[in-house]
Amino acid sequence: MLTSILSSPRIIDVADVFQRNLTLDTAKDCFLVYFFAVRALKLWRHVRARGLSRSIKDLYVFIAQRTLRLVIALPSMRKRIKTEMDAARVEIDQKLIPHGKDVVRHLELPKQGCTLEWILDAMEQMDREGPSHTITGKGNYPVHSSFTDGGDDMERVLVAAFQRYCVSNPLHPDAFPAVRKMEAEVVAMCLRMYNNPAGAGATTSGGTESILMSVKTHRDWARAVKGISEPEMVVPASAHAAFDKAAAYFNIKLHSIPVHPETRQVDLKRVRRAINSKTIMVVGSAINFPDGCQDDIVGLGKLAKRYNIGLHVDCCLGGFIMPFLERAGFSSEPFDFRVEGVTAISCDTHKYGFAPKGSSVIMYRSADLRQYQYYVNPEWAGGVYASPGLAGSRSGALIAGTWAAMHYMGEGGYISSCRDIVGAAKTIEELYILGKPQASVVAFGSRAPDLNILEVGDKMSKKGWHLNALQNPPGLHIACTRLTVSMVDNFVQDLKDAVWDAKGSPAGKGTMVSLYGLGNSSAIGPQMVGAIVSAFLDALYQA
Numbered sequence: 001m002l003t004s005i006l007s008s009p010r011i012i013d014v015a016d017v018f019q020r021n022l023t024l025d026t027a028k029d030c031f032l033v034y035f036f037a038v039r040a041l042k043l044w045r046h047v048r049a050r051g052l053s054r055s056i057k058d059l060y061v062f063i064a065q066r067t068l069r070l071v072i073a074l075p076s077m078r079k080r081i082k083t084e085m086d087a088a089r090v091e092i093d094q095k096l097i098p099h100g101k102d103v104v105r106h107l108e109l110p111k112q113g114c115t116l117e118w119i120l121d122a123m124e125q126m127d128r129e130g131p132s133h134t135i136t137g138k139g140n141y142p143v144h145s146s147f148t149d150g151g152d153d154m155e156r157v158l159v160a161a162f163q164r165y166c167v168s169n170p171l172h173p174d175a176f177p178a179v180r181k182m183e184a185e186v187v188a189m190c191l192r193m194y195n196n197p198a199g200a201g202a203t204t205s206g207g208t209e210s211i212l213m214s215v216k217t218h219r220d221w222a223r224a225v226k227g228i229s230e231p232e233m234v235v236p237a238s239a240h241a242a243f244d245k246a247a248a249y250f251n252i253k254l255h256s257i258p259v260h261p262e263t264r265q266v267d268l269k270r271v272r273r274a275i276n277s278k279t280i281m282v283v284g285s286a287i288n289f290p291d292g293c294q295d296d297i298v299g300l301g302k303l304a305k306r307y308n309i310g311l312h313v314d315c316c317l318g319g320f321i322m323p324f325l326e327r328a329g330f331s332s333e334p335f336d337f338r339v340e341g342v343t344a345i346s347c348d349t350h351k352y353g354f355a356p357k358g359s360s361v362i363m364y365r366s367a368d369l370r371q372y373q374y375y376v377n378p379e380w381a382g383g384v385y386a387s388p389g390l391a392g393s394r395s396g397a398l399i400a401g402t403w404a405a406m407h408y409m410g411e412g413g414y415i416s417s418c419r420d421i422v423g424a425a426k427t428i429e430e431l432y433i434l435g436k437p438q439a440s441v442v443a444f445g446s447r448a449p450d451l452n453i454l455e456v457g458d459k460m461s462k463k464g465w466h467l468n469a470l471q472n473p474p475g476l477h478i479a480c481t482r483l484t485v486s487m488v489d490n491f492v493q494d495l496k497d498a499v500w501d502a503k504g505s506p507a508g509k510g511t512m513v514s515l516y517g518l519g520n521s522s523a524i525g526p527q528m529v530g531a532i533v534s535a536f537l538d539a540l541y542q543a
């Protein structure tokens with residue numbers, strides 16, 4: 001029976017076909033089919049995550065950019081662009097770099113060491129020289145310098161902590177046991193603030209490093225536990241640029257999800273559509289940087305739980321405001337580890353925590369997850385090497401400063417600073433406010449067609465208020481600080497004047513109007529802005 005079946009002409013035919021076709025050609029065909037199937041799957045995931053119209057727009061922008069790049073390569077165009085870029089560069093230099101005959105440049109090591117008096121004199125000279133800028137206490141951009149303004153006493157506390165631990169290095173815990181202990185205690189205090197005393201965390205050099213570490217941790221976790229080799233993450237359009245930076249550094253595909261125009265919260269339906277088998281994590285902010293609004297963390301937590309992926313809640317800005325909102329008498333929505341599905345939270349001690357700059361904390365739900373943050377090299381010629389974060393050697397003085405600031409403020413101090421700062425933010429509700437700001441940051445835009453909000457920003461800048469410009473939609477934001485508290489009435493008055501001025505006499509030449517106008521003027525706009533901003537970064541390193 002069997003033999004008769006096997007020897008039936010049809011079976012023999014099939015076997016023959018197999019035999020003949022198991023050649024290089026079939027292998028090639030198989031490979032091509034596989035290649036296109038993988039491509040098609042990728043395309044499908046992309047379109048599903050971004051929606052059809054957005055994908056078509058993406059494609060249009062891609063083609064337009066390629067075409068424009070070809071056009072720009074033409075010699076005549078190149079010359080024109082070079083002239084424009086040179087002019088922009090000169091302008092940037094003039095704004096940043098002190099010029100003049102009496103500017104002393106310290107370009108070489110001095111032959112002999114200088115004295116303390118000489119050094120302090122030189123610093124005073126540099127503070128004065130400039131270029132045409134005065135140091136104002138009013139601004140809050142770009143340095144958030146006023147975040148650290150915890151008053152003169154706080155400054156004394158920080159300097160004392162720095163002095164005591166100025167040469168310590170936490171990379172060597174055996175040599176500096178007190179620094180190790182303070183670091184562990186800073187993390188423990190934050191974990192308790194966020195209702196996860198059994199969790200784990202680490203200190204970092206700032207919000208950006210906290211976010212980079214969290215993304216790397218989730219990536220490595222997903223690779224080890226779920227076998228994900230081409231990771232993707234889903235991030236609200238209102239989240240901090242540090243997530244894009246993480247995606248660029250760690251080669252992760254990022255889906256940016258629009259926020260609701262009124263509530264400014266990320267669209268949960270679109271988040272769900274963007275989640276697929278490659279997704280390692282989703283992100284929510286409490287509160288976000290652009291407009292101070294908070295995403296629906298409970299909703300995001302449900303999604304994270306359902307798909308067994310990470311949820312990072314970015315509390316960098318809200319770090320020392322959000323946990324104290326209720327006790328300061330304001331309403332608050334759930335955002336911390338009590339929300340199921342939250343796997344990591346970043347919290348900046350160097351913003352409203354008033355710790356010295358260069359200090360932040362990343363927290364995880366469990367020590368198991370934190371494992372994936374560590375880097376260990378057991379075979380290094382220099383000995384077994386292990387470090388928790390990006391840095392190798394770090395400053396123990398920063399940790400001591402952070403520990404000291406947190407102890408100096410205490411719960412009472414943070415609650416009252418929260419009450420003052422959020423109170424001031426609630427007073428600034430003059431223009432059209434974006435969303436429902438939860439805490440200390442308020443963003444406003446313009447609905448009037450004859451009022452360019454960026455023009456208002458440029459006018460405010462002339463008055464000494466360095467507000468932060470926002471895009472899509474255009475707006476301005478103020479991050480209220482302790483300095484704002486006493487000046488909130490001045491601010492509102494200046495803002496009213498600036499709106500009036502901007503309507504009456506738009507110059508259209510200020511930095512904000514020109515930089516952000518460019519970003520939208522053509523498909524190549526973002527690249528031009530990129531080139532100009534690179535020139536700005538170059539200028540920072542010009543001695």
Ligand SMILES: *Cc1c(COP(=O)(O)O)cnc(C)c1O
Pocket residue numbers: 206207208209240242285287288289314315316317318348360
């Ligand atoms: C400031 C900030 C960050 C990044 O922090 P850096 O300390 O500037 O690196 C991240 N997220 C939000 C919401 C922030 O406000």
Ligand SMILES: *[C@@H]1O[C@H](CO)[C@@H](O)[C@H](O)[C@H]1NC(C)=O
Pocket residue numbers: 471472473474516517520
């Ligand atoms: C840029 O264009 C988009 C739509 O194309 C618009 O929504 C946005 O408001 C514009 N931004 C600025 C700064 O003009």
